[in-house]
Amino acid sequence: MKNIFEYLKNLKADKRLKECQLLIVNDDIQAQMASDVVSFLGFKPFVLSDFRANFGDDLLSFSEELQEITKSLNSYYNYKKQDKILISPIRTISFPLPKEKCFDSFEINFADTINLEEFKSKLYNWGYYFVDIVTSEGEASIRGDIIDICPLGSEFGYRVSLFDDEVESIRKFDIEDQKSFKEEIEGFSISPAFLALDEATFEQINEQIETVQTDAFIKDIHSLGFWYLNDLGEYLPQNLSSYITKEALDELEEVYVFEEKRIDKDKFLTIPQIIQSRNYQEVAPANIKEFLTFHSGKKVTIISSSEAKVKGFNLDLNDKDINYLFDNQIINLVSNSEVILSLNKEIKKRRKKKVKLVLDELQLNDFVVHEKHGIGQYKGIEPVTVMGAKRDFVIVMYAGDDKLLIPVENIDLIDRYVADGSSYAVVDKLGKGSFAKLKEKVKDRLFAIANDIIKMAAARELVNGIKINTNKKTLEDFAKSSGFEYTKDQKRSVREIFDDLSSGRVMDRLLSGDVGFGKTEVAMNAMLAVVLDGHQTLFVCPTTLLASQHFQGIKKRFDEFGIRVAKLDGKSTTKEKNEVKKALESGDIQVVIGTHSLLSVKTKDLALVIIDEEHKFGVKQKEKLKQLREDVHIFSMSATPIPRTLNLALSKLKGMSALLTPPSERLGVRTYVKEYSDKLIKEIILREKRRGGQLFYVHNNIASIEAKKADIQEIVPNIKIEIIHSKVKPADAEKLIEAFENKEFDILLATSIVESGLHLPNANSIIIDGADRFGIADLHQLRGRVGRSNKEGFCYYVVEDKKQITDDAIKRLVALESNSYLGSGTALAHQDLEIRGGGNIIGEAQSGHIKQIGYGLYLKMLEDALASLSGETKEEKKSVDIKLAISAYISDEYISEDRVRLELYRRLSKAHDNQEVYAIEEEMEDRFGKPDIPTKQFIELILIKILALSKGIQTISSYEMNITFVKGDDTKETIKSPSKDDDDIIATTMKYLRS
Structure with a gap:
């Protein structure tokens, strides 16, 4: 920074700073420093992203950097004053960048007329993605007379309502929940999402891309366009006078490892160099x-x-x-x-917003669970005409080709079937009553579990806890000594634990958070508070590997506070074990980290037990820990998120904390989708080896995993490979992982068993073979194995033959590659993991029951069991059968995308009161325009359902002009409608139910 500052300050003093229009720096960190200096000196900085691709790479993996470059260049060229400086990392400026003529913008204002075909074509040529629902920058959606668009650089979308071809209103909308803001605006500007290309240029670039030999999964302007700008691109924009930092020149060799299509090295050597500062x-x-x-x-x-x-x-x-x-x-x-x-601290990178709207990703042939009929296969939504009226039904297939038709207003009776990744569902038989028996069996088991949980909580409530003083300056110093700023979730969790420890009650708290989100840091605060108050603490891990990982990290942090930390696990010698046990009993050691061998130790003054990866311990082991001493505080940690609903049910019994934000220094994982080739595998392995790293190779088939090892060995002969899967003995698996951590071999070839639990910061590339056969949650989890240190992680989703895989799989993979699922990928992955997390909290032993009825229903039943044993009365879910001869469905003319209709059907079917229905109706009108007649009538059908449930009515049916209501006690009442028209039947039914 001092060099850049002094140099630019001198240029300014000589009135030559205006000449410096391009400043070339080393990387994005130096670019940010330079930007601060330039703006301090009174000039306007424009910073380009650090673009670390190599010529010909599939750029979907670099979509974020490319968008940033497009935004910055667009702003730079549109800023018409002279006092501006473009700042670029050396790797970015070593490629030809788009010329000024590639940037343009246009406005949409109130009362403009829009030719939709021309408008669509222009957006397409400017690089916008057309999607069902706009959830991020560079996306657009046109639905009838409503246009949604999110231009580059905008935090929210713009919703344009047309009357014929005239702009009737423009409002901003929140891309998280799709709701638009109340106030209308006059207009807004649209800049290109890639470049402002006319149709001829767009076609010309596309034609060139078509002829290119590449391993890009999809060949289009987004994945390869930047490499084929031809005369639209220029090296070192000619009209700009440039300066370069010494660090950027030092980086030259690194930049030119892959030198195809980069500017000549010698060109950089002619640029005036920023010299060493003498004064600052x-x-x-x-x-x-x-x-x-x-x-x-x-x-x-x-x-x-x-x-x-x-x-x-x-x-x-x-x-x-x-x-x-x-x-x-x-x-x-x-x-x-x-x-x-x-006085400012480093500004954190803006995190991508999470999509709140989880779209229903029920795919054709997915397994679903019906609360009464059990597991079936979803076959889509079909219109069925009954008594001359058209309605939509969900089709579910059962054993023996039996078909169940569920009216869409009752779609809330089915849920996606989720068990663990490997289990395949067994379809039930309709009408056999076997599912009801199975549910009863599971219910009994769940009552026993719930009873245990509640008894335990009640017993601990009666005991006075050890009161810990948490108001000590040393605790503040400890947080500062971490070398990083705690996330707000970490601060909140530490506060919650301190409140528990100092309350005088016994703490029982669970902390859930993804791996690498800083759970151990939170736990260390609790440990330190207890030790400073003169007590002892035990830290229990499920494996010796995890124990030694934690031991090294915790010892290093506690050494400077003069606290003795010891380790006790299966690898400790008898002598070491005896010494540690003796020191624990005498009180000489305050902190011991180990495996379940800690379950049988005696202590002098134990106050806190921390259980890591608590879902890996059996119920009996956890009980044993709690029996160590009745008044001991228990703090458990788990890497799997807990479902919100179960969280609420359990939180009455134990404290819950969650870490949802990743630390600022974590880099994203660069993701690629590739078609398998020996050359590709060789390049990936050698690239990771060159930077001194190791790899995971996921091959999810035990039968052929040895053959796969031989294949890799043939491609890269001098590489060391070891295999791990569920049939490898736990002790051997642990040794293997330890050897991998000690860098004794290069590739860990594994089934999806590596999906969770390991922290191996030196393994930063993962190859997932047959990626099209994994669900989105599994792919998302596997990708989380890498990029766990401050090194960038690389994830390769590899498919055998891209012509053979389904459109859905392509969509899923490409979505993960460009990091934002067009709609809901990570949100769905999270939802899936949440459900599984609930299963983990309950313990492995229950997996048989879970497999039989699916996690969703299992957790629902557990919540009910917990609620009823806690004395809460939960009303039994009632349903109403509506057989009105009216046409009521969300029409595909109103909403054409099946998955969006499905999501609205689900939300409407789950609505509990009229207000919820009206809110969804208002949102639908906002997003899709005024509902047509069948859609309006479906909304009224949902209102009828809610009213009927509140009146205890079980069936409503109509024939001609007669409408019959059947109550729970089987009493019937029939009334007459003025006519058999849909609107009269609806109005008469409503009037009766409201009276």
Whole structure:
């Protein structure tokens, strides 16, 4: 930073800074520093992303960087003043970048007329994706007279309503929940999502892409267009005078490992180099006020994002000797005559928003569970005409080709069947009553489990807990010594644990959070609080590997606080074991980390037991831990998210905390979808080896895994490979993992058994063979094995033959590749994992029952059991059979996408009161325009269902003009409608139910 600052400051003094229009730096970190310096000196910076692709790469994996480059260049060229500087990392500027003529924009304003065909064509040529639902930048959706679009650089979408071809209204909408804001706006601007290409140029680039030999999964302008700009691209924009940092020049060799289609190396050597600063030093003062007293008499500038922050540092806003600059820059420099200090912390990268709307991804032939009839196969939604009226029905197939037709208003009776990844569902027989018996059996088992949970909680409630003082400065110092800023979830979880420990009650808290989200850091705060108060703590892990990983990390952190940490596991020698046990009993050791061999130790003053990966322990082992001492605080950690509903049911009995935000230093995992070839596998393995890393290779078939090992060995002869799968003995598997962690071999060839639990920071590439045969949740989980340190992870989804795989699989894979599932990928993966997480919390032993009825129903029943034993009365779910001769369905003319209709059917069928229905109707009108007659009538049918349920009515049917109502006690009442028209039948039914 000091070099860039002094150099640019001198250029400014010589009035030559306007000449510097391009500044070439090393990487995105240096680019951010340079940006702060440029804006401090009064100029407008435009920063390009650090684009680390190689010529010919499939750019779907780099879509985020490309979008950033497009946005920055577009803003740069459209900024018409002279005081601007373009800042680019060296790898980005080593490729030809689009010329100024590739950037343009147009506006849509109230009362404009739009020719939809021309508009669509323009968006297509400008690189917009057309999708069902707009959930991120660069996407557009046109549904009848409603246009949704999210231009590049916008945090929300714009919804344009047309009247014929005229713009009737424009509103912003939230891309998370699809709801538009109330106030209308005058207009907005649309810039290109890729480049502003006319049709001829677009076609020309596309034709060229078609002829290219490439392993890109889909050959189109998004995946390869950037490489074929031809005369639209230029190396080092010719009209810009450039400067380059020394670090960027040092990086040249690295940049040219793959040098195809890059600017000539010698060109960079002719650019004026930014030299070493003689006058400025970088500083990081611990106490700013004190630091300033040592530099009195110098020109002082304090940069702060707010006045409140200045007061927080005890600085005087009225001090005439200090020049205050209110901005977000981070510059900390000192020279003989000047001090510049920033009170700001590094700004975190903006995280991609989560889609709140989970679309129903029920695929044809998926297994579903019906609450009464059991497991069947979903065969889609079909219109059926009954008594001259058209209605939609969900078709579910059962054993013996039996078909169950479920009216869509009762779609809430079925759920996706989820068990563990490997189980294949067995379809039930309709009408045999066997599913009801099975449910009863499971229910009895669940009552026993729920009873245990409640008894345990009640017993612990009666005991006074060990009261821990958590208000100590050392605890604050410990958090600061971590070397990173805690996420807000971590801060909240630590606070919750401290409240429990100091309350005088016995703590029983569960912390769930993805691997690498900082659960151990939270646990260490609890351990330290207990030890500082003079008590002991045990940390129990399911495997020796995990125990030794934790031991090294915790020992390192606790050493500087003078706390003795010991390890006790299957690998400890008898002598070591005896020493540790003795020291625990005498109180010489405060912290011991180990496996279940800790279950039988005696302690002097135990106050806290931490159980890691708690779902890996059996119920008996957990009980044994809790019996160590009745008043001991228990803190469990699990890497699987817990379903919200189960969370609520359990939270009455135990404390729940969750870590949902990843640490800021975690990099995303670069994802590629490829077709299998020996050359590809060789390149992936050698690329990872070159950077000193190791690989996972997932081949999900035990029968052919040895043959696969031989294949890889043939492709890359000097590579060491070991195999792991469910039939390898646990002790051998543990040794293998340990050897892998110690870098004794290069590739761990495994089934999907590696999906969870391991933290191996040196393994940063994963190849998933036959990726089209995995569900989206599994692919998402497997990808999480890599990119766990500060190194970028690479994930390769490999398919045998892309011509042979289904459209759905292609959609799923490409969506994961470009990191934002067009609709709901990660949200769905999370939902799937959530359901499984619930199963994990209950314990492995229940997997047989779960397989028989699916996780969803299993958890629902467990919640009911917990609620009824806790004395909560849960009303039994009632249903009503509606056989009205009216046409009521969400028409495909109103909403053409099946999955969106399915999602609305599900939400409407689950609505509990009229207000919910009206809210969904308002949202539908907002998103898709005014409902047509059959859709409007379906909404009214749902209102009839809700009213009928509240009146205890079981059946409503109509024949000609007669409408019959049957109550729970089998009493009937028949009334007459003025006519047999749909609207009269609906109005008469409503009037009766409301009376």
